[in-house]
Amino acid sequence: MAVERTIRHIKALATGAKYMLGGHRLTLMYPDDIQEFPDGYRGMIEYDWDTCIKCGLCAMVCPADAMKMYVSKEESEEGKRPVRRPGINYTRCIFCGFCVDICPTNSLKFTKVHDVAFYTFEEQIYPPERFREGIPKPQYDKEPRRVRAVLDEKRGIRYEPVE
């Protein structure tokens, strides 16, 4: 019993030492490295003003009430039925992607950006006019390296730079 325990102590210490001397690390060096996500990543959403048929399905399916139909000031005319277009509120969006999947004209598309960082509350609301201008470009002090996660048999996960 005591012998077995001693062996186990030694094994534990040896394993610790093995890892201490090994060069294996799983860290993603954010923000020096920024991960490029695989295709189909559900990030912030892009809106195509021209193909949208204003059907309102996206707003209907949105579970978080992030996508809403706004009256489009540009197109609505006095006295007529207002024209409504979708706008998104990133304080509420949970990136479920239901709106993208339900849009019958592919007017909504995922981007791979998910940095929902803004200075003010208002900035996070994207009414249709702003929504069409696309997502804000993340800004960095220093241009980061883009890396991709590569799954690896030996090391689990490696982050390799992409060109």
Next chain:
Amino acid sequence: MSLEERELEVLIGPQHPASGHMRLVAKIDGDIVVELRPNIGYVHRSVEKLAEVKKYLQIIPLVERPSLADTTANNLAYVMAVEKLLGIEPPPRAQYLRTLLAEINRIHSHFYGMGIHGVMIGSSTAYMWCFGDREPLIELAQELTGARLTYSYIVPGGVRRDLPQGFEDKVEKVMRYLENRMPDYFDLYFNNPVTRARLEGVGVLTKEDAIKLGVTGPNLRASGVPYDVRKAEPYAAYPELDFDVITEEAGDAFARVMVRVREIQESIKIIRQVLKKIPDGPILNEKYMKMIPPNLRKQVEETGHIKFPGVFANLRVPAGEAVARVEGGRGEVVFHIVSDGKMSPYRMRMVTPSFRNVILFEHLTKGARVADIPAIYGSLDYFPPEADR
């Protein structure tokens, strides 16, 4: 001194490094716990009530939120209940994909639980390793579903995405990696004499008590009860797969950890089978597939990402009741939906494994030592938001 004078009441949490989102009211006599009562409800989010005002599809992300580490189980159980009401079956390929994601999720959920348990008994290495090795699995799930944890992958009638290109290879790599790492886990953590001393014989749950108290999941199986919903009431692709129900006899904290470890190995087995056996075919029920406009249907076939038919926005479910259960990482998840034919359920009941296991806090800690509180807590893989819902 009378017992009352000797007792010290210690409030552990909700602002305590190891309490989680709840308060444990401990009465201790010296180093012995006389009584420990969990004070639950700090993260109650009223999921059941919210579900009554949300549409059926919108409830999918909602039910995922309470158990963040184990979202697929809730997602699957809920959708299965809805499907029963709708009277539709997902196509076989979708069944396999559901199983695949459920097992990937089970592995990383177990890692999550073991990691937290590790740091609760002081092994920061176990914590970091578990959380680090969870990452490849999350990366896999992200590639399949597009999100790290809140997949919302399973929808009525099927799943949202087909296997991406070259996914099998990546899965195989990760599975091999996990198998390679396991011996090191044993050497450094599970077989570490200090770990053993802290966990063996601590918080023993007998078979009888486990059944009597209605415990579920790995905690139940660690007491020698071979109960697993995947076998008891097979769903998804499980009837066609070959796997064992893992049990341990000891019923102590260490047995509970071991059940999780061995279940990870079993899940690896299942995932390999799924990828070998997965049939070709559609991933969404024909009924809904037909509702997708023809030009989009072609796109769906090309990309493997389904488009929702318009009815999904306001899915109406026939009146009736349905119950569905699923074996999640932490145990049995039960959904009971009562529909009155409207766009939202009349009532939705969600029974989560943590809710059923919380009774163990009081039961197992009686007579334990103060230092055993985190050791027992961690071994239950208890997740307060999941219990509070």
Next chain:
Amino acid sequence: MQDLLSIIMEPYVFVPLIFPGITVAFLLLLVIIWLERKIAAKVQLRYGPLYVLKPLGGAIQMVADLLRYLFQEPIIPKTVDKLAFIMTPALLFGTAYLPTIAIPVSPTFYAFRSDLSLLIVLALSTLAPIFTVVMGWASNNKFSLIGGIREGYIVVSYEIPMFLSALSMAVLYGSLDLVEIAEAQKGIWGIFLNPVAAITMLVLMYMSTSKFPFEIPEAESEIVAGAYTEYSGILYGLVMGASYVKLYVLSLVFTILFLGGWNPIPGFMANDPLLPGVLLFIKAFIIIVIGAFLRAVYPRFRIDQAMDLGWKTMLPLSIISIFISLVEVMIMGGA
């Protein structure tokens, strides 16, 4: 200038102020906490502190932390016993470092020489835990109280066997004078003569300084930070440093008892404190690093298990080590 230097180089100034005294202890503190985090990080497949002076791997992280402690508001809760609460961190740190004055740096360089210097060091090193207990009481917090009591229990279970194993070496060398003990190891080191005593002393040293797996009095997941729960700012910085300083002192003693102290040094260097001092320090440093490495390997014991270990395993072992010494003394023909 020259005068100043010669004053500093006087042993009775140099020893308490430079090495092994406060300056080196302080520098060590800055390095070892960083190193401990780095080692743990390496085992745990991550980087650890990195961004404070990135080219050196975040080596001055602790300087940044120290600055933070210095400028952070030390919050003194209303309910604490103020005097005891404020005084104890300083006293704890002071008493932890006090034993360094009795530690010789080379055969001829020491603050004072005494026949009983081993006993003096050991006796002084037992003072610090008292203040931890006081701290636990003064904080008026249940977790602090439990932490203080745990410290008390741990002290009684490590102290006796640790002293016995240290004294078994005194039996072996026939002296309680650290200088003589170190000089006696010119040939063969104590660790080879009495490995049982060495292992016992090493384990108990880590126990006495709350290294893993004995990090019991401040077990985070159980009692937040034990006796230190209520401390913040520089007061916390002091109490956190104290256990490292204590480990440093005990490592020096261990080095002198078991690792030959400043040996081997060529005879002509013996009068110059530099080389012996460096050797002594390096050996002690290795012992401290091993203690830091343990954090990455072990969870923590329960208090009753640690006491079990102290009384049921370490005490018999330390008594055995005395017998080993006695037998060896007899074989070698008596000292």
